Amino acid sequence: MTLASAARQPTFAPSDSGAEKPMSAPVAFSRGGTPTAHASSPIMTGAAVLALKYKDGVMIACDNHLMFGSMDKFRNVERLITVEPATIVGFSGDYADFQYIKSLLDDLVLKERTCDDGHSLSPRHVFEYLASMMYHRRNKFDPLWNTLVVAGVDTQGKSFLGQVDLRGGSYQADTVTTGFGNYLGQPLLREAVEGKIDSIDEEAAKEIMKDALKVLFYRNTQAANTVQIGVVRRPDAQAGETKPTIQIDEPITLDTEWGFAQMVVGYR
Amino acid sequence: MSSIGTGYDLSCTTYSPDGRVFQVEYATKAVENASTVIGLRCKDGIILGVEKLIVNKLAYAPANKRIYHVGENIGVAAAGLLADARALVSRFREEYDHFKEFNSTVITGRVLCGRVARFAHAYTLHSSVRPFGVTALLASHSKENGPELFMIEPSGVAMRYFACAAGKGRQAARTELEKLDWMQLTAVEAVTHVIRILHIAHESNKEKPFDIDVSWICEQSDYKHEFVPDHIFQEAQRAALEALQPEDDFDDEMED
Numbered sequence: 001m002t003l004a005s006a007a008r009q010p011t012f013a014p015s016d017s018g019a020e021k022p023m024s025a026p027v028a029f030s031r032g033g034t035p036t037a038h039a040s041s042p043i044m045t046g047a048a049v050l051a052l053k054y055k056d057g058v059m060i061a062c063d064n065h066l067m068f069g070s071m072d073k074f075r076n077v078e079r080l081i082t083v084e085p086a087t088i089v090g091f092s093g094d095y096a097d098f099q100y101i102k103s104l105l106d107d108l109v110l111k112e113r114t115c116d117d118g119h120s121l122s123p124r125h126v127f128e129y130l131a132s133m134m135y136h137r138r139n140k141f142d143p144l145w146n147t148l149v150v151a152g153v154d155t156q157g158k159s160f161l162g163q164v165d166l167r168g169g170s171y172q173a174d175t176v177t178t179g180f181g182n183y184l185g186q187p188l189l190r191e192a193v194e195g196k197i198d199s200i201d202e203e204a205a206k207e208i209m210k211d212a213l214k215v216l217f218y219r220n221t222q223a224a225n226t227v228q229i230g231v232v233r234r235p236d237a238q239a240g241e242t243k244p245t246i247q248i249d250e251p252i253t254l255d256t257e258w259g260f261a262q263m264v265v266g267y268r
Numbered sequence: 269m270s271s272i273g274t275g276y277d278l279s280c281t282t283y284s285p286d287g288r289v290f291q292v293e294y295a296t297k298a299v300e301n302a303s304t305v306i307g308l309r310c311k312d313g314i315i316l317g318v319e320k321l322i323v324n325k326l327a328y329a330p331a332n333k334r335i336y337h338v339g340e341n342i343g344v345a346a347a348g349l350l351a352d353a354r355a356l357v358s359r360f361r362e363e364y365d366h367f368k369e370f371n372s373t374v375i376t377g378r379v380l381c382g383r384v385a386r387f388a389h390a391y392t393l394h395s396s397v398r399p400f401g402v403t404a405l406l407a408s409h410s411k412e413n414g415p416e417l418f419m420i421e422p423s424g425v426a427m428r429y430f431a432c433a434a435g436k437g438r439q440a441a442r443t444e445l446e447k448l449d450w451m452q453l454t455a456v457e458a459v460t461h462v463i464r465i466l467h468i469a470h471e472s473n474k475e476k477p478f479d480i481d482v483s484w485i486c487e488q489s490d491y492k493h494e495f496v497p498d499h500i501f502q503e504a505q506r507a508a509l510e511a512l513q514p515e516d517d518f519d520d521e522m523e524d
Contacts, residue, residue: 107365114337114361
């Protein structure tokens with residue numbers, strides 16, 4: 001190989017020729033000669049999750065669809081999972097990553113159970129576990145592409161509601177939203193919930209949720225109108241209950257009104 | 269033939285001249301002296317029961333466990349050396365986890381039993397290790413196979429049973445188990461029988477105080493392996509002692 005042809009060789013092309021190699025600045029390479037790359041965008045995605053605290057516990061809701069880009073690909077997917085004994089986890093973002101997270105949580109629940117030491121996983125434990133795990137993955141530059149919502153009732157009977165994002169950032173609040181829900185849902189939930197938690201019963205909470213989900217469906221192309229609502233209720237001491245109850249309802253279809261669309265410029 | 273056997277019991281790599289592996293038999297002996305464990309399959313579930321001798325009144329009672337969770341729908345009760353039992357149970361759990369990770373589904377009782385039995389058997393093949401001093405009763409429930417009960421012995425022999433017992437009171441327990449029409453028993457009835465039989469099996473060891481642990485997998489436990497809820501256990505215990513009364517004198521204990 002002449003010097004001239006060596007100079008024309010692209011700096012980052014893999015080369016096994018063994019002849020004079022071009023000088024280049026040190027770059028982090030994997031063995032194949034190209035920089036290590038991990039997933040840089042989600043594939044099958046879930047849209048917004050909404051959650052709020054109310055008088056008797058916490059409520060979490062999201063639609064049942066998965067998008068492939070902007071294509072509404074799967075229409076009957078449960079996006080809420082229970083983590084025994086008193087937690088529901090919901091997600092937006094990549095579904096495959098969430099399935100992996102689900103398997104991690106299943107293992108966590110099983111380990112806790114086999115210990116058989118009288119303790120159980122409270123939502124706070126699940127939350128801290130997920131936050132550590134997501135932060136660990138972002139440190140590996142290989143994040144799990146999800147925003148997770150953790151809702152539940154702890155061993156003291158207190159409501160817990162928190163969010164963990166794909167960088168491991170986490171917070172707790174009385175109302176939590178993800179994705180487009182941050183813009184469209186959060187203000188509605190805050191308006192309805194802040195300072196009024198103790199006066200909102202389950203029926204009222206459900207109505208707040210449905211309203212917010214409806215707005216999401218109207219305004220966000222990626223939101224759907226088949227939705228699922230889950231609740232974790234605090235134990236009712238007066239009824240003799242000692243443990244929280246988890247309930248994830250069957251999917252419902254929101255009633256929406258599109259008649260006004262005729263008036264909107266550009267609709268037809 | 270009395271001299272036969274001497275000198276052949278130091279390692280399980282050597283048979284005695286009449287074809288026995290003494291180390292395995294000694295391990296079996298360790299189980300035969302341990303507290304009784306029984307398992308019973310019934311119409312709609314499966315029950316494990318253990319007798320727990322109270323060796324030290326100052327010991328923290330719940331720490332002395334002989335029934336272990338392996339997976340959601342699988343439990344193990346062990347008779348024999350407790351420390352060996354823990355080692356074997358951790359193997360049960362490893363096999364369960366590995367199978368789940370590899371196949372994305374839960375291992376069946378039969379496969380788990382086979383794998384752990386092979387593991388136990390491996391400990392009867394080398395001079396550098398000793399066999400497990402444990403007989404393990406494996407209870408499992410799956411949609412496909414229903415309730416299943418297996419017993420793994422120190423030799424690595426494993427079989428499926430409808431009812432089985434191990435430990436000191438095994439003979440008495442087996443005699444009682446054989447009298448039961450297990451296919452007609454409901455889980456709650458079976459718990460009563462298990463407790464009753466454990467009391468009978470304890471006869472030979474009468475001077476020692478003991479506790480009973482009972483776990484089950486059935487509809488009431490949502491087909492998960494769980495300890496029998498306290499109120500059901502207490503009621504079963506009362507019924508069991510009552511059933512024993514005509515032939516045995518349990519008056520003292522009843523009034524306590």
